[in-house]
Amino acid sequence: MVTGTTSLVLSDRYSRENPAPASASPIICNRSHLNYDICSINSPTVLDPKASTFYVTGHTISKPQVEKIQPYPRKWDKFRMNRIKEFNLTSGPPSPPCMVQHNATALVFSVGGYDGDFFSDFYDEFIPLFITINSLFSGKDLVLVISNVRGWWIWRYADLLQSFNKHPIINLDNDTTTHCFPSATIGLMSLDLKSKNPKPTTNSKIILQFHQLLEKTYGHNHSSNSPSLKTRPQLVLAGRRGAIGRLIMNRAEVKKVAEDEGFDVVEFDPKYAIPMHEVYALLSSSHVLVGVHGAALTHLLFLRPGSVLVQVVPLATEWLAERCFGILAREMDLDYMDYKIGVGESSLVDKYGKDHMALKDPAGFLEKNRGWTSMTVETYLKKQNVRLDLDRFRGYLKKAFVKAKAFMDREG
Template sequence: MKLELEPMREPDLLKTIGKEGPLAQPPQQSQREMINCDRSHRAYDLCSINGPTVVDPKSSTFFLMDPTTSSPQPIVEKIKPYPRKWEDFPMARIPEVTIMSGPLSPKCEVQHDSHSVVFSAGGYTGNVFHEFNDGFIPLLITINTIHQNQDVILVVSKARDWWVNKYKDLLNVFSKHPIVSLENDTSTHCFPSATLGLISYSFMTSMPNSSQTLLQLRGLLDKAFGHGARHNPKGEPRRPHLVFLSRPRGIGREILNEHEAKQVAEEIGFNVISFEPTGNTSLHQVYALLNSSHAMVGMHGAALTHLLFLRPGSVFVQVTPLGTNWVGKMCYGEPARAMGLEYMEYKIDVEESSLTEKYDKNDMVIKDPGGFQAKKWSFDVMKIYLKEQNVRLDLDRFREHMKEAYEKAKVFMDRNG
């Protein structure tokens, strides 16, 4: 089964590719036309080999096979296929791959009829936000943009066993073929063409057509982890299910009075389900829980990425600590709206932040977080607001937010079960 995706706007690199796809090559195409790299984007580089390609996993080299036009000097391009090129720390962990023209290339040992898409599962992989923001969402955009309705094979560097096992069902939805691992495979593989790198617009695709992308991804998650099953409520009307995301102790942004906050939600009418996802939590379990819920609330953090598992129309409440308004909006607020969720935000007041115990009320850290950050999200700034800060919710304020969330969740439950 081919992945049925809607076409999206093409980057400049693709304007020279014929509408029939990467294999539609004009006669006498030069090596430079067949090997093309676009390095104009802040977040990513994107290279294409628009002709028969052989990859040698041992050297992570992609060869243009038997170019139709000889060149005095072979063409050599290098790329790190991970869409975060402005940031040195993760890019230092991404292996570089090489693209090279002939005339000589390794002998083909495994022949494929499908096009290859090449990317890295390194960098910040291990954090669920980055696994989707820097991985699966850019992969979906890239397949949408370049390989419209075409079968593809995923060629992955840094495809560690835990990542493959965790996401194997989702990978199988993107491609019916086993992935080719650059570190673990020893055979040379041949493809009709290759796309190296992933198109990314950063922050969960905050772009004009992000709703299209995220709703498509939601459909793929349903195929991978829900087996296409529709929610089928049983029995009489019941209390709306509220998933309350908890954070591990000692890592920052902990809700210090979480137990009392859950009691407030129960008193209002929610059936509260506590959930603290870990790297070992089954995605089938996550999907089953959130797909059958009516609301989710949680502190700003990577675990909120699980909003992708919520049904459109359900309620999502993000608790945003001091100094995280803009990053909360970009990472989760706008994507939630794009997915059709009923998005609510609980912005904490200064008195609810534990930073008041460390900094004077007139300190810029407290008085003017935006000015203190000076529009630069540095490591030191991140450490203060994301690592050093905990929150004690004003339960009266929180109750009012939960009342509104309950009314919306009840409407959603009555309509959708």
């Protein structure tokens, strides 16, 4: 079990720790953060979607200013950023005529990182959107302007988007109309999952607050699935069916052991076709979530605070497991346990033999191969599956049951 008080670092220091310099320019950009750039246009502006350009109006400046920005909060990730549309912000040439007038400021961002990746949907998009709105626009009227968006994404998250903003979103991928705004912000703040020294912030409850938004959005849909009707703690066993790597090879046996230890077990294979309110109903009425490190564990955001999360950690993924889900689990006030597999539980034994450096010394293997390269990602994340030691894992399930039963008796 992981212990300690490690906390997320919020990257909301745009307005607190890195104030923009005084300037007569209507365009101000802050590029000091590792994860994101963010620009503001503090003047009326016209957006031309065809040119991906914001033109400043109503402001005279002797020397025209031009800025470029890709509004996605993972600027260190070159692979993803190559897929993100770039925007031009200019105070120079005259703007095209305005066709649609808006009385609310524009908040512009992209959702084009990894299409269909549930982890990215929340960690790179919705949580940064929540942080940005609550840090810079609390109580203010906004129009969400989104690029690199897919129709399925809008359908999938329609309810959540409405919880952020009352206005219809502007989808820049199928819009050719010029839009006028009194001001605009381009880019999103983000959680700092790469910080080497995470520490509490002035708003360390941001993840709990985001969970409250999820509950407000989806919680009213599952009144018929009240957790008070359960007599045994419910454990959700998250799978990766259809995914590449990190499968539980003895999943049926793991389910049987969990049932023997007193759980009602629900096998859950995330699919985009399942309505979000159904997924939320399942997780928020459960007491334990178990899964191998991977995007499915993002569903920890749907658990009730006080629930139990057991993350199965494959070889070499300890740092990733902690940064992606361990820290967030504690921020969610979950009772977090990590099950680090042994060499004999990794399918890599069959490929390399137990004495190979990739198994005996994963840290050395990563260092030798220059960290997380395409080769090491292929080895540890795509080729590695797990076969859990049932006797050892049973011990974790026993502890999880005690915690879950106490939570169920207390909260239902």
